[in-house]
Every structure is written in structure tokens, then in C-alpha cells.
Amino acid sequence: MDKKAKKRLDVINKKLQTLRPRLAGSREQTDDLQELKQLEDEVAALEAEAKKLKEAK
Numbered sequence: 482m483d484k485k486a487k488k489r490l491d492v493i494n495k496k497l498q499t500l501r502p503r504l505a506g507s508r509e510q511t512d513d514l515q516e517l518k519q520l521e522d523e524v525a526a527l528e529a530e531a532k533k534l535k536e537a538k
Contacts (some may be wrong), residue, residue: 486534493531
């Protein structure tokens, strides 16, 4: 894995650390279903990108 991919993976992991608690809170308090959907999509996209980077070793 090159430096650029490692750095991108670090950035993705940091974003996921902040998004997962927000997603959990949004699921508990479902006032805004649009926000819930947006958070789920963003987390899924970041997880997919992280998986792709890890596989490209």
C-alpha cells in the first residue's frame, strides 16, 4: 500500500469514527428520515472505499 492510499485510509477511518455515533443517534431519534438515509449512504460509501483500498495492497 503506498503512502497516498494509507493516508486516504486514515482519513476514511477518522470520518467513520465521527459518523457512526451520529448514525446511531439518528436511528434512535428518527425525526429526520432524510438525514438518517444520508448518513447511512455516507457510511456505506466510506466503508466500501476502505475495503477497496485494503484489497488493493
